[in-house]
Amino acid sequence: MYWVSIVTEAGIFAILALGLDMVWGWAGDFDLAFYGYLALGSYMTMVLTIGKPVPPVSYIIGWRLPYPLALLLAVAAVVALAAVIGAIALRNLREIYFAVTTLSAVSALYLFVENYTPLFDGYNGVYGLINPGQTLFNLTYNGYRIVFLGAVLVLLVVVYLLVSRLSGSPFGRMLRSIREDEHAAAAYGRGVFSAKYRAYLFGAALAGLAGGLFAVFISAFNPSAWTPQEILVIYAAILVGGRGNPLGVVAGVFAVYIGFIELTRFLPSPASRPEFGPALRQVLIGLLIILVLKFRPEGLFRERLSRDRRQQ
Amino acid sequence: MSTFLISVGIGLATAAILALSAVAFTLEYAVSRVANFAHGELLTIGAYAAYSGQRLFHQNVGAAALLAAGAGLVAGLAMNAGLIEQFRGRSATTVFIATLGASLVLQNLIEMIYGAADVSYSFTQGGLHHVGPFLWTTSNIEVIISALAVAGLIYLLLQHTRFGKAVRAVSQDRALAQVSGIPARRVVMGTWALAGAIAGFAGFTLADTIGTFGPGLGFSFLLLTITATVAGGIGRPYATLGGALLVGLVIQVAGTYTNSSYQEVWAFGLLVLLMLFRPNGLFVRRSATAVRA
């Protein structure tokens, strides 16, 4: 069951990473808001499926929708938020200005969610088992975990196929030309903002989808379960795998999640200091980012070039 | 005494700390062209160094402050040599991501050493004093005075010494400064030492003012620092002071009249507005040559 849980989590984060890579890898925008999109996707999926809050717990909506419908609505909510943040941040801001703006947007969101209890019960967060299909197929808890893993992997494959199709398409080519030189891209007729914006919304939708799956996976979501900084793990994974290469991105997520979790499982974590192990893991993630940037910025799998094989 | 004036008074104390942090941030930017996201950890290092030293120095605030500045100085030098110089010539975004990684490393190293739980100093805040229309604690007053003193010293240093002239030359064009005989590497090192010391000291005053603090102290102060820096105009030390004043007042006053836990939300809102309308700072004319696509 231990492995089932790790692979499920890695699969969910691989979907998030594929979305983020469209924004950073293809369009070249270093976004720091994406963990917020995952979080919103999780919260929304929960409040749409777990039913009315029982006082003193409070949260919005409180419906009992079928899971697929809830997932769809959660993704729509995430895309709506990304549409606002993207419209502000993508228009004229680039590089660190873009990064700082998206970071302040997600930090504001975080503080708001943490302090405004009517939304998602503030610091306590929302929780409730949502195991779509468990009763339908009459599965045990463990059996369900395995079926859910299968569902996540199937979704990951579908998302991967769609993303890599886009990656090699004229859309992917156009987006990368904007990353390489947006003035030249504009001089050749590309609407820079609208192209970046479309990629941003598509990527955010994938983050929302990952969030909806994450809700099932952890069945509770509160501000101590996520911080905006956690997106750095995803960036480390993309860097390791190969920015701009969908296969590399998926490989990077699995390598970083499974590699790191496995490696650091055996690290000492004294009972009196439960934070020691997780902190050490973060140190290693940070070091990984720095070292890959310094020595192999293109990652394990370099971005694929399209080859024109025909001779004259 | 009106709520407004009290919050303005606290806002001035916040602004003083913010000014220290933002000036250090902008000095780092000026010589290395890097938005240093590990800047917050220089503050955290200063705060924890003072925490480690406070028993040693028998409650001597001045000694603790010096220790914080010293630790910040060393950390600043190490950060420049171990990280920033390693990424010289790489794109701005690459260096920026590397500093984000460094921030993660340092923050969690501190957590491994000191634990995740909040700690606090045993210095007293001193009594309350009426100064003009404001109400301040002794340590508020010390913070404001020391910030003014540091600002004055930086002004003298940058305007009236050879080192200051060299810093300005390097921040204009490092390669050009180098060929005109300025030891650019040493000047950059010196600037990081200075920025580190200021940041370490700022971290101590911040921790002392807040009361309790943890390993995330500096990182959560970073966005406020950046907001103040951007408000002033990045890379412009004096304008940064104005930016800090503005941001300190806005968050205190807005926070007093709304829910205080939304204080930072106001700062982030302000930052987004600045980014949209005055990315080059409030006190400069719009960059004339910027080509927009």
Add this chain to the structure above:
Amino acid sequence: MSTPVLQIENLSKSFGGIRAVHDCSFAVGQGQVLGLIGPNGAGKSTVVDLVSGFGRPDAGSIRLAGQELVGMRPDVISRLGLIRTFQTPREWRGLTVMDNVLLARRKFGRESLWRCLTRAGRLRREEEPDRVQARAILDRFQLTELKNARAGTLSGGQKRLLEFARIAAADPRLVVLDEPMGGVNPVLGAQIRDAVRQFAAAGRAVVVVEHNLPFIEKTCDEVVVMDLGEVIAQGAFGGLRGNPRVVDAYLGMDLSHD
């Protein structure tokens, strides 16, 4: 001559109180190559930016085949049939030479996210004629061998050639070249001159900003001389030699060499 391809009237632009361009007017017709010359700081590059939408004029009008361009974004202007270059070649470094040329073919309809998701195979088939054309263009500019190389790995001269290959692939109504001879050797210079003349022969209009006067003399049908933001002379290159204002502006420069 019917409507000029490009007509500029009373164009003005200041930066922080400094007049970069003041009351500038000139026109370029079909099949014509117009040289825009003048000393450094004359305002030539500003004119290029204003015409291509990378800057907004304070006053005046810019018309492309009769249509007003002022206020339009660069990408919109480009779609109306204007391609500009920059002082240094601005290839898309991380993409292949072939992709650079294919991007310059500007088949925007195929870049829709939705179509790329749902009609990938069909788009690939639709692109085949553009690939054929791109290969021919690469051949013309001796870049066939390099078609699968990252554009960023090309030499300076090859980057210039790629620039012209992209323009040929885009096939615009009007080409605006900002110092195409910068850092170019004589052999390549002759090639660039041929390329420019070829654009004109195909009925397009060309504006060239250039410091290299022999190049201007050999390539351009007409020359506009700017100084301190103003047009100080206009006409055939030969006729400018005796113009005292031009000689004044170019004080110390030799206009008579060939």
